[in-house]
Amino acid sequence: MRYISITPEEKKRMLAMIGVDRVEALFDTIPDSVRLTQPLELPEAASETEILDYFKSLAEKNHSTDRWDCFLGAGAYNHFIPTLIDSVISRAEFYTCYTPYQPELSQGTLQAIFEFQTLICQLTAMEVANASLYDGSSALAEAALMALRLTKRPKFLVPSSLHPNYRKVLGTYLANLEVQLEEIPVVKTGGLDLDYLTQSLNDDCAAVVVQSPNFFGVIEDLREITRLSQAAGSLSIVVVTEALSLGLLKPPGELGADIVVGEGQSLGIPLGFGGPNLGFFATQDRYKRQMPGRLAGQTVDSQGRRGFVLTLATREQHIRREKATSNICTNQGLCALICAVFLSALGKQGLRELAEQNLKKAFYLRKLLGDSLEFSGKSFNEMVVRCDENPVEINRQLLDHGIVGGLPLGRYFPDRADQMLVCVTEQNRPEKIQRLAEILTGVEVSS
Amino acid sequence: MRYISITPEEKKRMLAMIGVDRVEALFDTIPDSVRLTQPLELPEAASETEILDYFKSLAEKNHSTDRWDCFLGAGAYNHFIPTLIDSVISRAEFYTCYTPYQPELSQGTLQAIFEFQTLICQLTAMEVANASLYDGSSALAEAALMALRLTKRPKFLVPSSLHPNYRKVLGTYLANLEVQLEEIPVVKTGGLDLDYLTQSLNDDCAAVVVQSPNFFGVIEDLREITRLSQAAGSLSIVVVTEALSLGLLKPPGELGADIVVGEGQSLGIPLGFGGPNLGFFATQDRYKRQMPGRLAGQTVDSQGRRGFVLTLATREQHIRREKATSNICTNQGLCALICAVFLSALGKQGLRELAEQNLKKAFYLRKLLGDSLEFSGKSFNEMVVRCDENPVEINRQLLDHGIVGGLPLGRYFPDRADQMLVCVTEQNRPEKIQRLAEILTGVEVSS
């Protein structure tokens, strides 16, 4: 067993020192009645070669984006990942260490978290951000819990344009807490119904949740929504599933958001079949003691030198147990590092350029799709298309063209069974965008 | 340009400090007449995405061993490479540093070289080994040059069973030094002709060169050859192109070799289209001051603590210039590290087990080939097969079975145009070995 460093000989000596004769004796506190008597039904150890062969054979059974042009988005985006990221996160110094409980031995991780928090603040234009949460959906749930703590009000307004899986996770987290979720419909633009929102807002409202760009790809009028919300004494929680959009769009913090949560996967994290992802959480300074999750803070050592520590731990489960702001312990540390490296690598110019490429390439498709678009609202890199055929069927055809098509909306919205949510990123080649448009519209693209 | 860290603004300030106005002025010592006036005809900078796409498209044009079962050996062997090797050598600490000229800042590299030298000594059963040479072939050439220095005799006996490319490199290095190379033929076993050798040995002989297992895969009678050589006052240079054989076969050092050189590629280094490889060089302690190449040695620091340095530098070009034992400067440092990691990972048991697997799988093919074998001598993992058809033609057929066949010997030996040198390693699957045998012999294998 190459992962064990004690030899049989040493085992014997150690057992002798301990004063037992067989290693089994060390397990004697386990009553016989619950002790395993027969061997587990597990395979024999496999060699490295066999394991690599096996996983490669599994890989062959997936339609991966290195071999297919993929137009799926919906909360997980196929973006460029600079090579240097893996060089950084493959350093054992970063990936094998624990949460930085001992700051003197963890300044690398702590400084990186501090930088990550700052970058998220810059990106969202918020005042504070935490060290990460599991993913965008649970970050939203945590934001709702925080809004509950802050407002003690029982109602959340949630648009139907929120990512349906986020909606479900929110439901799971709030299920037992005696709150209501009221749904706000969307209008023709694809944005949420502001009139409906106005009417629904009252002093029962803990928070208005709004995703922008929303699940249908449409950019919401955040300024107006946060204004309405604030007027009703409610908080506004802005959800961002496509974090790259923050490279270009006015950040929620400048538009009045109280809490901004979202998914950072776009920022350097491989699609990875949906995980690990990166939940981010930002809010205003005045709310920081109600935030969930870890926070790195700057301080000094006993000689006055700058250093970083985990701080405001009295919010956390390991100190406050049942009074904690959340149960979260392990978060998505390495993904936060990835995100920090990604943002630092792209930097001011690169992030903008990448975001613009997404906008322009998606707009190129929008133009090709013309009348087939379901919504009139402006979008970043996603859009909903009405199809003449069943979208699932269309996707099957697309496979023959080396294309993994968009998301058939019928999967989540029975009344949208004829629609497909399509995402275009910088990774999609123009030929494939054209081919997609042709198959979706039946009209040949002249190029 | 992401590989440059000076901003345009900084450039200006630096130029001002230097006292010139344009950066071009710094090049004023280059006469106008030889200065480049028009831009180079090189492509524009390509992005990371484009570059990855390009190299992946090139990869598709190769028949690589991750997709084909490969029966080529002949000095480059397709062996298992433990994953941990790349983890070690991908540490920038190891791969980005220079030759350890400053020992206080290079103890990691130096200790690794010292370990490598020891491992090569253990493997070959020789007393000293250097820090590496370019590859097996130039290591042989350097050995010949050393034999010249030691004996001052003008003749080398070189068997026809020496790797033909090694023979060529030897020729290149010795071309201008007034020495003769006399060829020793092989006998039916595939081993060199001992009678011929006996007759050719005289006091003109600087060294007898012998490769074992030889180019035809046959294990030579090293004990007898070194005995004969020594009796004539000649040195013996043993060449090992398949270093893995040393995990099983009696090491040259126990059989009387004066110098053992070879190729370490088998020991953890990817095939890599033939390079980088790893020349190793080992000899007896009494010859160490005539060795080419770098040597790490143990010493102490001014406080008496153990440490390592490059030593016996008076053999080397940077100290002795034209009187150096060789011109070599940069060697194959990182490949030596790979080899050290590989040998330490496999260890005593693993190396033996891997070597045995090669032996047994090759023997399995030997049995299937039966009468088609050209030579009767014992072999490790390579053998020569006589074919009914043109081996190049056979190789074409094999491709259809996912097999990259052996080496058509006609490429090097016109009189062996009907023969193929086949290598079997632990990487070849039994089905493919069977298929190969079937196609080579025309006889179906019952399994």
Added chain:
Amino acid sequence: MSRTFKAFQLEEPLIFEKSSPGKSAYSLPPLDVEDLPVEEILDPEDLRDEISGFPEVSEVELISHYTRMSTWNYHVDLGMYPLGSCTMKYNPKLNERVSRIPGIGLTHPLQEDEQSQGNLEILFRLQEYLKQLTGMDDVSLQPAGGAQGELAGILMIRAYHLERRHPRRYVLIPDSAHGTNPASAIMAGYEAIPIPSDPQGRIDVKALAEKMTEEVACLMLTNPNTMGIFETYIEEISRIVHAKGGLIYMDGANFNALMGYARPGDMDIDVLHLNLHKTFSTPHGGGGPGSGPVACKKILSPYLPLPAIRQEGSMYRLDNDAPGSIGRLHAFYGNFGMAVRALCYILTCGREGLKELSEVAVLNANYIRCRLEDHYDLPYSTPTLHEVVFTDSRQNKSGVTTLDIAKRLIDHGFHPPTTYFPLIVRGALMIEPTESYSKEELDAFIEAMIAISQEATENPEKVTGAPADAKLTRLDEVRAARHPVLRWLPDGASSSA
């Protein structure tokens, strides 16, 4: 040879402090469609201004930035990391490689099942193995961490009770439990009632019997518990809880003690979570990502999070159809990449290997215990499994505390154990060696601990002033919390309370 030496390392400012205009570390292909001005596509007022203070560095600087920072971390590849309850074992390189195979990692979670058969097989197979290892009937890999696994389990318990028309109010939690346990119970809408430990360090069965009522939804048990002690009276505990219609949740964070020796499923456990980032060798990543699969008995299967992964003939598919389910906990399927690594680990170790891991983990902990018990106070004489908890009570006499001992271990070249946890042990020093390290490494740790106990008497300032040999001396945590500086600001100013 002493374990450590002191040498220079390099400082490094914040990335923002290195930044200057005109540097960059990226390259993008040119836009390959029509290049319209952004303003023609979006309303100018929807566009953000340049992000002030955002980094601008070259690739070279970026790499040296993170490389330097990395050298300030202690980590598993460097040496023993005996952080109790965290199972800081070796993270195999093969896992990392396998998880980076493009066809596995470069896959979109919303592809049709037929397009993801490889990945679904990974999930399915891992589930099956975890069922076998734990003796439970069903598994969901969705929880993205241990705490989320707990939440899932408690939500399932609640759903179970709800279906029986009575969600109940309380969750019983031993006072030695991890903080996530009560926090998770609360998030599921319960109140937590602590159960004291008995003088042997186990759950006080009498107290349990007293608190156990029909208002109690479940007991949250950690087994072996956070003292490394097996809950030997598990059967009695189970009877007490089940007799009142309650269920038993097991925190399986300490499963590294049990593999091949005992299975929660055979102990009447109803639901548990595992930490793939502990027992199954996936890296801790400086704080995640982890993975906290939840495993349950049949009675709780209907409530498992969605989607489930099912095998139908030779096909795997995602199943969202379970009306009783607690629903989703994650936008997709949890931290899939960790599942890949865990499966790779199980296949590498195999049946025998996994058992040997637990065996050696327990052996090592007992070896440390036996060699240190003359030097440090052992609060419980009860036999322990994979970890051992000492206290600082002997060293207190010379004014040396657990914190001091921990910090002094740094100077001896070791990461400190977990400190002040479990809460019921005053000044706890919780040591979990795992199976990974050599006897030489264990001995060096033991000797460092012994040396510190001597220093505590002979030279206490050395201990209370530690660390002296780390990048920084002790950090002012009070100041960090009183005047929080949680981000860098361009003008050197800082957000503060």
Added chain:
Amino acid sequence: MSRTFKAFQLEEPLIFEKSSPGKSAYSLPPLDVEDLPVEEILDPEDLRDEISGFPEVSEVELISHYTRMSTWNYHVDLGMYPLGSCTMKYNPKLNERVSRIPGIGLTHPLQEDEQSQGNLEILFRLQEYLKQLTGMDDVSLQPAGGAQGELAGILMIRAYHLERRHPRRYVLIPDSAHGTNPASAIMAGYEAIPIPSDPQGRIDVKALAEKMTEEVACLMLTNPNTMGIFETYIEEISRIVHAKGGLIYMDGANFNALMGYARPGDMDIDVLHLNLHKTFSTPHGGGGPGSGPVACKKILSPYLPLPAIRQEGSMYRLDNDAPGSIGRLHAFYGNFGMAVRALCYILTCGREGLKELSEVAVLNANYIRCRLEDHYDLPYSTPTLHEVVFTDSRQNKSGVTTLDIAKRLIDHGFHPPTTYFPLIVRGALMIEPTESYSKEELDAFIEAMIAISQEATENPEKVTGAPADAKLTRLDEVRAARHPVLRWLPDGASSSA
């Protein structure tokens, strides 16, 4: 913020000293053919005994062994590494990734050309770009290092003269040349004649004219030379050499100074080598592998090493057919992996980028020169390009030498420059910053150098006693050479002279 701080690091014995029976770090699949005893296949006397002292460690130990050792190295990703003549520039991560694409790296060198078209394209394309960059007519990528490139070039020159029936006897080599130059000349069967440098640090043209006879095969010139000085009189030099039928070899190790500014091909150079591991960013690997392509004018093309890579229509093929060739220098095609990286680098930088690299490399060197010339003696006032050589003559007055200054730089957190080379400069300190590092890093280096020059006067023992902050203090190199211990031996004994 000071550049360095001191903190503990971990010691580590030799791998042999960690070894004990029963540990292993490997796994192999079971043998999948008939398992005959080895003795039935081979003669027992052909089999070796167990290798005594061979390592036996676990994977965990192996990883921590090399990880700890790695931390004892200074390296390019950590900071500036101003080793003159070595061009210690950043080694792009993208190069490393590209070189590890399985379809490129997992290829056998003896496959038929049709099976290796991708790799042959890499070699061919790189050759074409190097031709363009150097202005030469032909390139071979076979030499596995700079020194082998030199050997190749000199052998080609010899072959050229031999074909003209007179191989000639001498090679003229400036006294400032790198040691490999004379060593290579000797290996090709020539005698080396040194040519002195003139007071400006250039080749003494008069002396050259005197030594240049019809017995001289070639002049081996380094340009810019090892002082970083361009050989401005290159045209006159060329006339002198060529007039006597001699050829000019150029050591192109310093090509990082010239890209986009000048081409050896336009300077009447007949043959040169480049160091891909200098100018073209392939990593130095702690001493290789490198790559030393040789480039030549048409007159020397027939002698290039074999095989050549040719394009025929849309196919690439290896060509072994050149009767005049000097033959092979490598069993296969040289260090192919380095060619992959170099091509990746050229494509990444592009025409403009390569020029900018040279520009900034020269700018940085001149900036350092200008900021240090008040503090260190500059032996030549001649303008320099990509590197600058100072001496220790000012510091000598207080007993401080180049060696001391170099060692003291370590304490300041920098890798020292090249020392005592070129040989013609007494106490040379040869600084080559390259284009990679930031101005902050250059400034920090400059300040460290200035601080040392102050220390040399004010506190010379600090300098002569350096390094104080490295893993070890100065090592006893004399002892190493007098009593060589070149390998570990099981009994702690050692081979010695």
